Amino acid sequence: MTEKVLFTAKDKRGAEVVIKHSAQIAYTPAISLFMKHHAELIEKGWGLPMFLATNRSQVVYAEINGQVVGEIAFEVKDDTYIKIIQIYAGAVEPAFRGRGIYKMLHTQLEAYGKSVGCKRIRSEVHSDNKPMVETLDSLGKRITFYRIEKDL
Ligand SMILES: CC(C)(COP(=O)(O)OP(=O)(O)OC[C@H]1O[C@@H](n2cnc3c(N)ncnc32)[C@H](O)[C@@H]1OP(=O)(O)O)[C@@H](O)C(=O)NCCC(=O)NCCS
Numbered sequence: 001m002t003e004k005v006l007f008t009a010k011d012k013r014g015a016e017v018v019i020k021h022s023a024q025i026a027y028t029p030a031i032s033l034f035m036k037h038h039a040e041l042i043e044k045g046w047g048l049p050m051f052l053a054t055n056r057s058q059v060v061y062a063e064i065n066g067q068v069v070g071e072i073a074f075e076v077k078d079d080t081y082i083k084i085i086q087i088y089a090g091a092v093e094p095a096f097r098g099r100g101i102y103k104m105l106h107t108q109l110e111a112y113g114k115s116v117g118c119k120r121i122r123s124e125v126h127s128d129n130k131p132m133v134e135t136l137d138s139l140g141k142r143i144t145f146y147r148i149e150k151d152l
Pocket residue numbers: 037088089090091092093096097098099100101102103104124125129130131132134135136138
């Protein structure tokens with residue numbers, strides 16, 4: 001599966017970040033961070049079926065010195081009347097957080113989405129996940145849906 005370099009830039013600490021895209025997440029070095037992140041979500045009780053990758057799952061991922069430091073798994077979907085980017089899950093390695101890496105990944109994913117005709121980008125986030133809620137807010141994303149539940 002071919003991986004394409006989408007973008008290269010320095011992060012907030014001056015490290016060179018390479019953002020790559022692959023149309024199939026399974027065969028990329030980003031899969032191990034994706035799996036590790038899922039284990040953390042499940043441990044926190046946030047593991048939702050919608051986060052699971054399918055054989056249509058694509059990925060954008062960030063490398064610093066050849067190491068995968070962040071990823072966003074997604075799918076291009078036809079949402080009834082418009083084409084959208086549906087994000088399944090995204091994570092940045094703890095040691096590399098706060099350096100603008102997720103923002104770079106998301107911005108490149110938006111550009112990729114536009115280039116293939118998508119009109120919207122969507123993700124789901126647990127309401128307790130403050131870092132991700134703040135991050136999505138800073139990216140200009142807005143709440144459009146609430147899930148309402150209580151423990152029994
Ligand atoms: C959420 C996460 C991906 C953010 O990655 P990151 O690379 O540290 O984020 P960035 O440095 O690009 O920050 C983007 C914006 O969000 C804000 N932000 C990031 N982390 C934050 C935090 N812990 N608290 C408050 N705001 C935060 C930043 O201030 C920044 O805004 P700015 O550009 O206006 O300064 C990272 O914390 C993570 O991997 N968390 C665990 C994975 C997870 O919970 N994923 C959600 C389930 S899918």
